[in-house]
Amino acid sequence: MAGLFFNMLKEEWRIHSTMFGSLNFALFPVMICAIAFMGTFLLPLIQTTMPVGDLVILIHAQYLMLGFMVGAFGLLGHEVMNRRFGQASLLAFSARILPLNPRHIFTIFVLKDTVYYFFLWIFPVGAGFLVGSLFTGIPVFYPLNILLTLSLSFLTGMSVVFFLSSLYGRSGKALFVFLIFAGLVFLGWFTFTGTNPATLFPPLILFYQFSWDILLESCMVVLVPCCIALLLFSPDIQPGTKNYPNRMKPLIHHLNRLPNPPLAAKDMIDLWRSGSIVGQTIFSFLVPLIIIWFFLSLLDEYVSPIHLLLTFAMITGIIASTMYTWLCMFDSFSVYALLPLHVRDVITSKITSFTLLQVIPIFFIAMITFLSGQGEFLLPVLVLTLSVSYYVLAVSIWLTGLSPSVLVYNVRVMVQYFLFIGFALSIFGSLTSMNPWFGLVGVMLLVPAYWLVRLGMRKWDREEVVGY
Amino acid sequence: MESIIETKSLTKKYGDLTAVNAVTLNVRKGSLFGLLGPNGSGKTTMIKMLTGQILPSSGNAHVLGLDVAIDPVGVRTLVGIIPEQESPPSFLTVMEYLEFVGDIRKIPDLEQKVDWWFDFLEYGDKRNVLCKDLSRGTRQKLMLTQAFIHNPELALIDEPLINFDPIMQDKVKAFFVSYTKQGNTLFISTHLLETAEEICSEVAILHVGNLLYTGTMESVKAGNRHLSDLFLSLVRT
Numbered sequence: 001m002a003g004l005f006f007n008m009l010k011e012e013w014r015i016h017s018t019m020f021g022s023l024n025f026a027l028f029p030v031m032i033c034a035i036a037f038m039g040t041f042l043l044p045l046i047q048t049t050m051p052v053g054d055l056v057i058l059i060h061a062q063y064l065m066l067g068f069m070v071g072a073f074g075l076l077g078h079e080v081m082n083r084r085f086g087q088a089s090l091l092a093f094s095a096r097i098l099p100l101n102p103r104h105i106f107t108i109f110v111l112k113d114t115v116y117y118f119f120l121w122i123f124p125v126g127a128g129f130l131v132g133s134l135f136t137g138i139p140v141f142y143p144l145n146i147l148l149t150l151s152l153s154f155l156t157g158m159s160v161v162f163f164l165s166s167l168y169g170r171s172g173k174a175l176f177v178f179l180i181f182a183g184l185v186f187l188g189w190f191t192f193t194g195t196n197p198a199t200l201f202p203p204l205i206l207f208y209q210f211s212w213d214i215l216l217e218s219c220m221v222v223l224v225p226c227c228i229a230l231l232l233f234s235p236d237i238q239p240g241t242k243n244y245p246n247r248m249k250p251l252i253h254h255l256n257r258l259p260n261p262p263l264a265a266k267d268m269i270d271l272w273r274s275g276s277i278v279g280q281t282i283f284s285f286l287v288p289l290i291i292i293w294f295f296l297s298l299l300d301e302y303v304s305p306i307h308l309l310l311t312f313a314m315i316t317g318i319i320a321s322t323m324y325t326w327l328c329m330f331d332s333f334s335v336y337a338l339l340p341l342h343v344r345d346v347i348t349s350k351i352t353s354f355t356l357l358q359v360i361p362i363f364f365i366a367m368i369t370f371l372s373g374q375g376e377f378l379l380p381v382l383v384l385t386l387s388v389s390y391y392v393l394a395v396s397i398w399l400t401g402l403s404p405s406v407l408v409y410n411v412r413v414m415v416q417y418f419l420f421i422g423f424a425l426s427i428f429g430s431l432t433s434m435n436p437w438f439g440l441v442g443v444m445l446l447v448p449a450y451w452l453v454r455l456g457m458r459k460w461d462r463e464e465v466v467g468y
Numbered sequence: 469m470e471s472i473i474e475t476k477s478l479t480k481k482y483g484d485l486t487a488v489n490a491v492t493l494n495v496r497k498g499s500l501f502g503l504l505g506p507n508g509s510g511k512t513t514m515i516k517m518l519t520g521q522i523l524p525s526s527g528n529a530h531v532l533g534l535d536v537a538i539d540p541v542g543v544r545t546l547v548g549i550i551p552e553q554e555s556p557p558s559f560l561t562v563m564e565y566l567e568f569v570g571d572i573r574k575i576p577d578l579e580q581k582v583d584w585w586f587d588f589l590e591y592g593d594k595r596n597v598l599c600k601d602l603s604r605g606t607r608q609k610l611m612l613t614q615a616f617i618h619n620p621e622l623a624l625i626d627e628p629l630i631n632f633d634p635i636m637q638d639k640v641k642a643f644f645v646s647y648t649k650q651g652n653t654l655f656i657s658t659h660l661l662e663t664a665e666e667i668c669s670e671v672a673i674l675h676v677g678n679l680l681y682t683g684t685m686e687s688v689k690a691g692n693r694h695l696s697d698l699f700l701s702l703v704r705t
Contacts, residue, residue, distance in 0.1 A: 243596035248564035252571055262571040266557060273559040273598070335557055337521045338614070339572050340545035 004105065008112040019403065020410040027411035032124035033131075035418075040132025054299050059146075060153045060204050061295035063122070067157020068288035069322070070117060072165040072279065073110050073229070106233055110226075114158065120409070122151050145207060148215075152203040155222040157291075161283050163225035166232040168279055175282070198294040244273070255352070263341075263349030268356070270330040280326045281360055289319055293368065309374055310432040310439055313365055313381045314425055317388025320361035324393050325404045327353050333402055344457035347397055351453070354393060361385055380439025384428065387442035387449075394449035395420045398456035401463065424448075470497040472622050472653045473518060477527035480513050480677075487513040489677040490527060495655055495670070500648045502668035503657040504695075506703060510677040511657035512552050515624050518655070519549050532622060545573075548615035548623035556610050558600035562591070565599055569614045578617075585613040588643070589636070604631040612640065616647075623647075624655045629663060641667050665695040675703050 016025045046055060126147025133143050168175040186197045198204075202218035251265035258264055271277040292315060296308055303311070327350050336346050365385045369378050399416055400407035407413050424445060431438040473495035480488040488510040495501045505511050516522045518531055520540020529536045531543045556565045563582070570578035586592030589609040594602060602610065608631040615623050628644070629637045645667055648654050658664055664671060665685070672682040680702045688695050 241594075241597050241601055244561050244598060246561065246563050246567070246596065248560065248567040252567070262568045266560060266568055269564065270557070270559045330559065331557055334521070334551075335555055337519075338544070338549045338551065339569065340541045341572065342541055 004100075005108050005112060008108060009115065012112060012116055016406060016409050019406050020413075024410045024412055028409050028414060029120050029124040031411050031415060032121060033128040036125040036128025037132045038128075040129055040136055040138065043136070043138075056207060057198075057204065057295055057298050060149065060201070060207070061198075061292055063150045063153040064157040064201075064295070065288045065292055066117075066121060067154040067159075068161045068291065069157075069284055069319075070113070071158035071161035072283040073106075073113070073162045103230065103233055107230055110162070110230075114155070117154065117158075118151065122154055123147070125150060145210060149203040149207040152206065152218045152222065153201075156201075156203065156218070157288075159222045159226040159229070161287060162229040163232075164287065165279065165283050166229035168275075168282070169234065170232050172278065179282075196294055196297055198291075198298055201295075247272075258352045260345055260349040260352065263336075263346060264352040264356070267327050267330075267349065267353035271326065271353075274330065276326055276329075280323075284322060284326070285319055285360060286364070289316055289364065305372060306374055306377055306436045307433055309369060309372055309377065309381060310384060310436060311429065312368065313385045313439070314388050314428065316361055316365050316368075317385045318392055318421070320358065320385065320389040321392035321396065323357045323360075324350060324354055324396055326357075328402050328404055343402065343460045343463070346402060347453075347457055347460065350402070351393070351397075358386060358389065361389060377436050377439075380432070380437050380442075384432065384439040384442040387445040388425070388428070391424055391445040391449045392421055394452035394456070398452040398459065401456065401460035471495065471530075472497045472499075473501075473529070473531050473655060475518075475527065475529040478514075478517060478524050478529050479526045480510075480517060480522065481525040486677050488517065488524075488674075491674070491677075491679045493672060493679065493682060495653060497653055498648055498651050499669045500644060500654045500667055501656070502664040502671040503655065503674060504659065504661065504664055504671055504699060505657075505674035506659060508676075509674045511659075511674055512626055513677075514674065515549075515551075515626050515655070515657055519544060519547065519624055546620060546622065548618065548620040548625075550608075550611045550615045550623075550625040550628065552626040556599035556602075556607060556614070559598060561596050561598055562602070562606075562610055563595040565610065566613060566617065569617065573618045575618050581617050582613070585617065588639075589613065605633065605636070608632060609636075620652070622653045622655065626657050627660075628656050628658065629660065630658075637663075661696045661699055665689075671695065673699055673702055 013022075013025070043052075046052075126143055129138075129146060130140065130143035132138070133140060164175060164178070167178060189195070189197050202214055202221055206214045206218055247269050248262070248265055251268055252261045255261040255264050271280075289312075293312060296312055296315075299308060333343055333346060362382060362385070365381055366378060369375060369381050374381075395417060396404050396408075399413045408417065428439075428442055428445070431441055471494045473493065475491055475493045477490040477492055478488060479486065479490050491514065503511050503514060513522070517524050518529055518536060520536045520543050523537055532546050534542045534546070536543050556562075557568075560568060566582050567578065569575075570582075575581065583592070586595065589612065591606050591609050594606055599607065599610065612628075615625065629640060632640060641663065644654055644656075648669070656664075656668070665688075668685055670682070670684050671688060673680045681698065685695075688698055
């Protein structure tokens, strides 16, 4: 077991290091640590404008969301992992050729990913905060506590989505029944007690009031869904040959006014037949955003409802931009390299497909706007969501080309990603805090977005086709 | 005779590793050219450079008169390619993939051409099956179809027969020979020496990135010598 685990760790390392070098990958957690370290010195300043309690909620919500976004292991039963790196044969699929139990391999695979995420994202924050506390006089208990509670927040998110995606892998209907049931429980709780269910989040309670009982409870919230998910996991057994109706021709016909219709049609077919359009929409979009909404609602004493909604619109825009990753995970450019296509043609088609997918965030944010009783601000909310989504998409294209899920762990890429997104969001966050209608100014983001896409296309056209 | 492929000191380096070292080569129109070499000799890298999938580190290559480093898409418009690892997109059916290729290459009368290939390679019953569910042999048939369906005057194929049964191998070999007799050119890379000896009109031998031999099959066979004798004598020294 240990041998397979360490080999999987090595394999994951090499997937990234062959793309952009070991040093750039190794520096990624160092960068997170440095940001946390510097953030410690800013805490006294932040406290003057934002209550510490709200900051704590936001950080925990972010880590919970990160867990949600990476935890859809249950979709692996449908070979998502195999496709993610094209023709690469990963150890996770060794069960086919080695005398190993698929569930055993899968458990180690999940464990490996958890360890990676811990050392890439969670431990560096705690370490940076701990080192910073030595200089700022913050008691050592706090950084250790936050390391524990952030780990638990992340693991809770991961384990819940792992469970939900595994349930989906077994039966889509069972998932919907479960989600409706859970939604009713949350709604009932909210209606009868008048308290936000997010206040029940064990890691948050643990942060404010450490006790062994709550720690145990937090661990159970992580372990129980995770164990059920592992039990639900079923390896994807090669099905008998199944015939499918031809969707290419009608789709090309429907999309013929858009650039590169066959490429966009292929994206749509990939998303639909792989089950990703439903799976990713639920696990990487709806679930994280709904939970984030509950957490943001806790800030309503500090932030007015409309500013909360506009902040949420920007977060929705950022999450919506990750739909680009959904589109790039099925193939690499090598699939297209046999054909008379430039990298820029494929990127253009991904933007077309991305645009088709934007109907999901539009519908979602419009619903949230009306449900929160602020329908009159629908226009700035929509403009801000879409502008942020396209802007972050443009940054991703420029920095990562057609490999967003791998190159994002290049420290240089990540630093630029943070800077470009942070800069734009600070400006628009400040503008909308002055007047909600300034959200309309978000449309200006499309200018740098256009420029970044052009720059990205030129850059990736010059790059060689990489092996994955 | 007119050169279809012309390389001058073509080199590819990956860090300290030289995958292809200063290869100068001419492939004449109408020839069935076999690039031979053991595993890791640089054959695949050579094909990738000739089709503009990767850029040379130095030297140059012209394919059908186009510089592959300057106009790789122009080259890929004119040629047919089958890579070493056949990789049709997973979630498209066979027919959808061929329509996808047909639309990108703007092929007229696609359905008639597809039907001809289905009949010839005997896999029409798989037209609505997802590419990911195909056997390796059927995938190879699909890749062969996509490479030739636009009737290119040059096709570059990495290990063309390796996934076929002997009956299909015979059929495909006969197709290759008749294809070149029509004035088209075929550039195949293989380590199956018997196949190369049987169908190739010209061969080149590559070993650890270096071009050790190039010549016609007649010159290889001079003095009752077999291709395998020449190959082994060059590679083992």
